[in-house]
Amino acid sequence: MDSSKKTINVKVNGESYEVSIKPKMTLLQLLRNELGLTGTKQACMDNSCGACTVIVNKMAVKACSVLAMQVNGKEVTTVEGLASKDGKLSILQEAFLEHSAFQCGFCSPGKLMSSTAMLDELENPTEEDIRRDMEGNLCRCTGYVQYLEAIKSVVQKRKEGKI
């Protein structure tokens, strides 16, 4: 084995992995190139666009700016882990579909992960809370309006006790 490599243990979308990696590998490279989880996207590589957002131990992080070494022993959720294995979308994914909250879809995985973490953290986020969370995720297609509507619809359903 390459002596410069380190072994990490990480749980991704509920599955445990033991991976041997170069220390400089980013979490994004680990997910895409080593684990084949290409749902997480690379768009800027300088922490400015949010397309690579994933959840690490309940916190939304930009995977291009986190070293794979840093997730040793942690739990990572990617867009592939949102829907159930038998094909049922999460409530937020359903809302994105219903509100046409995406177009090209390249930034959608990052948005979904960021908003999922926000909705897990805040029971009843205000529009201000939602927009603040959305700030980290650039989108060129949608103009954010239907994306905002989708998240608000989930909050509204919560208020009505529907979910």
Add this chain to the structure above:
Amino acid sequence: MNERSVVGKPLPRVDGKAKLTGRAKFTTDVMLPGMLHAKLLRSPLPHAKIRSIDTSKAEKLPGVVAVITGKDTWGIRYGFVDTPNYPAEERPIAEDKVRFIGETVAAVAAIDPDTAEDALDLIDVDYDPLPPVFDPEEAMKDGAPQIHGEITRNTSCAWEDWGVARKSHSYTPVNNVAARVLVTYGDVEKGFAEAEYVREDRSRSPGTSHMAMEPHTMVASWDPFEQKLDVWMNHMAWELKRYWLHKTLDIPIPKIRIHKTYIGGGFGGKAPCFDYEVICAFLSRKLCKPIKIELTREEVFSSCRNSHRFDINIKTGVKKDGTIVAQHCSVIVDAGAYKCSAPVAMFLSHAMCDPCLDRKNVRHEGVAVYTNKNFNFARRGHGAPQMRLAADAQYDQICEDLGLDPVEFLIKNLRKKGDVIPNGDRLDSYGLPEAIKKSAEAIKWKEKRGKQRDKNRGVGIGINGMFSGSGYWPFASTAIVRLNHDGTITLMEGDCEFGQGPDTTYCQIAAEALGLTVEDVTLVSSDSELCPMNYSNFLSGGMFVGGGAVYNAAMDLREKLLRVASEVMRAKPEDIELKDKKAFLKSNPKRSYTFTELMRYHIQKHLGDPLIGHGYKKAVPEIEFYPSLSKGTGRFTDAYGFTASTAEVEVDRETGRIRVLKIVVAEDSGFEINTAICKGQLVSQAVQGMSDALFEEIMDDEGRVLNPNLVDYEIPRAFDIPEIEVIDCSDFEPKGPWGAKEIGECARAAVISAVVNAVYDATGVRVMRVPITPERMFNALKAQEKK
């Protein structure tokens, strides 16, 4: 079929589940066994001769598989405009000269991207710097450095392949002029003589980035046994990309397959042929290995196409009541190092204006000029945003000068539905009048215009017209609709999904025609081997042309089904209806046959024909080739979309910061096939237009892009988004599928003008240069105070 059950509804997108679960495959997600990665060495100088390139050290780096330079690709030419008069001059790798910072001078293929990147540092290029020129007006002067020598006829162009008798010829640009356009109609001198007020203004729109979220990427895989190239790439028209790969690398068209991938945003920025695409395919064939090239965000900004900088001089003559009697527009297009679509852009800046208002006597002259900068292409509107800003800002000022109301000014100068405009295009649908009225009402124009300056608030209006596709190789879109065993259908159509929704809307169009649901449609799209000939869905040719082909194919199958049902049921076809995978008698719905039964019957009784629908559509049936770009004559499109936009802004006089409070987009895109997708297209353009007005500009210094990243090149984030109201002012388009026409490009230009004019209303200061950054606003306000 009077009641619409599938079209006109906000149905969920068919690409949704794939895109929201991470399963949607984009080019960047394609990973093939044994795949190598290539990186490109970019020129650090804006203008220089290449004396020599030493690649020996790079070749020796472990992991490097090949290094290529211009010597390997010498003589290969391509270009977006490649006509007898304007032969192509772009090349995949610089040969003996570089013309802009960021031009490719060598490429390295290696076992991984890091190794390829490291190898770039080991390539020694010996440059002999030449004097550069960056400003188009400087470049046109006598004695300016000449960027191109003779542009030789190298590849035979699409025109020749399609039967144009004229051969392309070599030419040498004089004073860096890449192309000229002159469109005239009426009598401009007489018009100005009759004018009671004449105003002349200058405006500038800068180069901007399309900034699609997915950076440009390509994977090519050459099969040496089949002599075949498999390709996954960022594109907006595979038919064009395949044609360019065929021409540049001399591979037969059927031996190139562009596979379907989802495209992470386009906005025009992925339509032309790129250096890295030819290089990727070249390396794959040379090495018989799959090659991937993923550009960095910096390369996208500095070395891929941006929008054109336009400097416009506009002179308009009006009567005192605001009737336009003459207009003279002179546009200078900063082409950059290669002409790409510059000849088209300056023609389109006229062509998009012409359907909006009747200006009676018009002279539109344009010149595209080579400079030592990265070069440019269409961005969402292609010439219209730049021209509309010049015109609409001037109209706003004319109204101020003459004491007229800008909304009434626009209404006074409107064309009429049914008008034939000077090039011969007829406005069968024309929702602009209603759009102007409704957008004004929605912003409370009468209550607010000119009445809020004490609060530093103002409202403004802008308009635009946009073609629904135009004559362009390969001219036709085609579609096939197969009837399946269970009565569902399989739709095969080539348009690509880059976010604007054709996968969904085309399924709706076909389902409606056959009484089916979207779930009954299996879609095969955007694959060059599985789909029939495809005109493409950039240049707003999607819905009207591609969607039109789908409509015609589905109607073809409908007619066949009705015919066989009439035979089986012994009834007239017009007495039969199709619904729920059945044909039934309108008068007695219980008397029915399933599509499955009809298919079985037809196979048995009609020589095995399983019922396949086939349809096609040509953007402009009356013209064989392209309209004349240099003279602007000839039919151009069969339907125009229209937008009127209004905006309200608030200006902070202390900081110059402008806050947009509300944007209204009133749109005539014909019948809306999917109302949620249409809303998405309009909101998208409202935000992009606002951003053009206030944020976006490619900044450069001595040819170097200063803001090639998403921190320094600001695009709107969630907190920047104002209230946006979208109003459907659709006028049914008789030639469109179910009455639809384009929606993807028109609104952006109207929004830019609306915001800029609102800034004037708020401040009394006219800024004719976008973006109106806080600094520009602040300086303009200070200049006003000094007066």
